[in-house]
Amino acid sequence: MEDAPYPQWLQxxxxxxxxxxxxxxxxxxxxxxxxxxxxxxxxxxxxVTGVDLSEDMLTVASGKALAEGAHLTFLxxxxxxxxxLHDFDMVTIFCDSxxxxxxxxxxxxxxxHVHAALKAGGMFLxxxxxxxxxxxxxxxxxxxxxxxxxxxxxxxxxxxxxHAVEHDLSFFVYDEKSGLYERFDELHKQRTxxxxxxxxxxxxxxxxxxxxxxxxxxxxxxxxxxxxxxTCIKR
Numbered sequence: 001m002e003d004a005p006y007p008q009w010l011q012x013x014x015x016x017x018x019x020x021x022x023x024x025x026x027x028x029x030x031x032x033x034x035x036x037x038x039x040x041x042x043x044x045x046x047x048v049t050g051v052d053l054s055e056d057m058l059t060v061a062s063g064k065a066l067a068e069g070a071h072l073t074f075l076x077x078x079x080x081x082x083x084x085l086h087d088f089d090m091v092t093i094f095c096d097s098x099x100x101x102x103x104x105x106x107x108x109x110x111x112x113h114v115h116a117a118l119k120a121g122g123m124f125l126x127x128x129x130x131x132x133x134x135x136x137x138x139x140x141x142x143x144x145x146x147x148x149x150x151x152x153x154x155x156x157x158x159x160x161x162x163h164a165v166e167h168d169l170s171f172f173v174y175d176e177k178s179g180l181y182e183r184f185d186e187l188h189k190q191r192t193x194x195x196x197x198x199x200x201x202x203x204x205x206x207x208x209x210x211x212x213x214x215x216x217x218x219x220x221x222x223x224x225x226x227x228x229x230x231t232c233i234k235r
Contacts, residue, residue, distance in 0.1 A: 024089030031097030035061025093126040099190040111205040164191035207232035
């Protein structure tokens with residue numbers, strides 16, 4: 001994730017907030033991971049609550065916040081079943097985290113809970129992989145990085161569902177004590193849906209949906225766009 005475009009996500013949040021006249025600064029950052037974007041938002045003056053399913057990632061995020069004296073709240077919850085979170089001005093789900101939901105029902109449940117967490121007129125921002133990316137760019141491709149401390153091999157395969165992909169990752173982490181590399185394996189499953197499906201489900205959930213954009217631009221998604229951005233306002 002060291003090359004992930006966190007500053008671009010931050011800029012997108014600021015642009016959309018200004019464009020749509022959102023005044024408050026209470027921010028719910030869902031699937032916050034290790035807190036990189038949460039911390040950037042906090043530095044910009046947002047009152048951030050970060051939520052993630054992974055206890056390990058939240059431990060790292062809390063450590064980062066503590067190290068720089070940042071005042072953030074981190075909670076371990078599932079975005080499909082948020083509890084006790086209300087009156088936020090903005091909610092974000094970035095870095096294609098929504099694509100870890102594998103069914104229509106799970107996506108709809110997440111939209112419903114996000115709607116409930118927002119104030120009237122609040123804004124929901126998220127991005128997802130395009131169908132082109134899951135169906136054409138990912139399958140049968142291999143990515144790798146040969147670092148001194150951590151190396152990885154990342155193989156991509158078609159998933160079992162439409163527009164799904166499986167990421168088979170092997171990490172090799174250097175252990176200073178033994179002088180050897182330890183191997184860790186992970187399988188990540190992601191799925192996306194056509195833009196029209198997301199728009200319909202958001203509207204059903206009570207959002208006014210702005211025209212989607214692509215790849216950190218204001219341009220409408222094209223046939224080879226890779227990342228689709230949604231801006232939604234709670235009705």
